[in-house]
Amino acid sequence: MDELVPFLVFAGALAAVIGCFGLLAARVRKRGLAGSAMRAAMASYDEAFRVTAHDSYYEIQAQLERQAPMASPDDPWRPLRDRAAGGPAAGSARSRTRGARRPPPGLRRWWARGR
Numbered sequence: 673m674d675e676l677v678p679f680l681v682f683a684g685a686l687a688a689v690i691g692c693f694g695l696l697a698a699r700v701r702k703r704g705l706a707g708s709a710m711r712a713a714m715a716s717y718d719e720a721f722r723v724t725a726h727d728s729y730y731e732i733q734a735q736l737e738r739q740a741p742m743a744s745p746d747d748p749w750r751p752l753r754d755r756a757a758g759g760p761a762a763g764s765a766r767s768r769t770r771g772a773r774r775p776p777p778g779l780r781r782w783w784a785r786g787r
Contacts, residue, residue: 700706718726 700709715726715729718729
């Protein structure tokens with residue numbers, strides 16, 4: 673019986689730790705704090721064990737923070753959709769025409785009544 677006591681103590685301590693982690697996980701999910709904490713934990717894990725994934729993470733963050741290049745003040749003015757595609761013939765003719773507007777989803781009856 674004396675040989676069984678250390679195993680029971682270990683199993684009890686392990687159950688207590690797992691229970692505390694379960695309560696902590698429930699509280700974090702309830703408050704909505706899991707997103708940023710998990711992102712930081714995975715970034716540190718990637719930094720330690722998967723260097724290429726860590727480098728990719730920082731490259732993706734840098735791409736998200738980049739801004740679109742601004743036009744020079746000497747350039748002639750063009751609409752934004754033409755600037756992004758690289759020329760005045762970029763958009764389709766249909767996107768440039770003004771037609772009847774479509775009602776927002778779920779408001780078709782209200783839209784038809786008001787017109």
